[in-house]
Amino acid sequence: MMPTTTAAIPSMPAAKRTWSRYRHPESTVRFAVIMAILAFLGYSVAYLNIDLSRILGAFPRLVEILATRYFPPDMNYVSDADFVRSVLRTLEMSLLGGFFGVVCSIPLAWLAARNITVSKRIAYPFGRFAIMSSRSIHETIWTILFVTVLGFGMLAGTLALTVFCVGFAGKLFSDELEAIDMGPVEAMRSVGANPLQVFQYAVLPQVRVAFTGIAIYTWDVAFRAATVVGFFGGGGMGWYLKRTTQQMESTRVAAILLVIIGLVLLAEVGSGWLRKRIGKMR
């Protein structure tokens, strides 16, 4: 619309401009960051001594091994009464671990939610740290630690799953708590309610449905973790997995893996269905 200076001088053709989304400082920084990441990746490949051609070869090889060594899954082994009992125990462990984890993580999440925490100086960092540290350590490491202290068996597995669920559910719970409507909380505070009353009457009704959904999801994830807790002595079906892998009974390993995949799929479908129903009650 507006006549520009270059158009005003007819003898001089307009310089061809290339358009780019980012201008000088941003584009340089972006380029540098991408280069740095690529350099780190290249250095890691060299340092860890990885043969890149083997990555693509891994999949045909995996299929070949599955087809030749693992193929006829030994279904008799998994229909054995002892194995079925261990599956049941895995389920029990996941239920207990999920329950205790959710029960412990609600107060921790309350402390770790910035907007409604009891005190920002002491309780908030404490809650954050407790949730972060139980989340950061992998569940298998927790299992090994508990097995060392308490001995083999389902107690260690249940406790490891509990700690795992505290980290998992605590994060989701505290995120949910930080997103609540602060109006009722302020109303309760202004009429002189103590923190517990605020939590019970202003916070809990807002997050009840979401918390139920998260609790069910936590159980789903805990069940997934419970299938391998036994691998390190935590009880349940993981123990059978460890025994058969170490004795190279590949057809039995295949059968156990099939059972695990089937059960996890069932748990996922079940928890998805339950969460959908609870979401409708909102």
Place this chain on the structure above:
Amino acid sequence: MSSAAATVSEHGFDAYLAHKRRRRINNWLLVACSLALLAWCFWDTIMFDTDWQRMGGVLGIGGTLERFLLIDWSLLPKLMVPALETLMMATLGTILGCVFSLPVAWFGAANVTPSKYFFYPFGRFLMVLSRSIHEIIWALLFVGAVGLGALPGILAVAMRSVGFISKITAEAIENIDPKPVEAIRAVGGNQFQVMYYGIVPQILPVIIGTIIFEWDINIRRSAIMGLVGAGGLGLVFFRQMAMFNYGGVTLVVLAVLVLIAIGEVVSHYARKAVI
């Protein structure tokens, strides 16, 4: 609320009260059943299965805990290189997981999938498969395929992250604004141009955020890949455990914590920079 008001206006107040009472009874029944189930689980797993005698009472547990609490600081200088290795494995695993999840997300997004009846269910199945198999099992499978070393660990981490990344990506693709895609099609863009100019710019922030989040999780996953001889902090952990040097074990756990705290800080700022 509206359904309750409707009940009151249609059937009178008594019906509403009866409805409410029935709901309360149902709720109580549900709670009672769940508690009974949990109590049975508790009895079966913890009271029945645990060998209380062998645990050695409070003194025995206290003794073991004391050995964990005497941290072996002399191990500290030897942890720097394994920590770096863990970080490298997590990064490589995440990048590889992104590469693998590209086709899976393409298959599993309902609006761009090549075939709705074959590739779409296949992509969805791959997502669920990747998430349902624990990383330890992936690692065991890959050790059989490529042998011991860092590679099976990286592949296991990558396979485990495929499910999450591709699921979020597929959802992002399904929620894109279709207008730019149609515009590019209308001016004669081919399939690749539609993807590169129409879809990728819309989903890039979501994907990068997800990748950074997954990288954060992958640090803790790769910290246990020492189980398959993949090196890193996991290997030091298992070695210290085998030597019964519990003070060293505690130090390794603390090192994992510090590493993940660093990862969390980095990912926080990286996500802020991207979004």
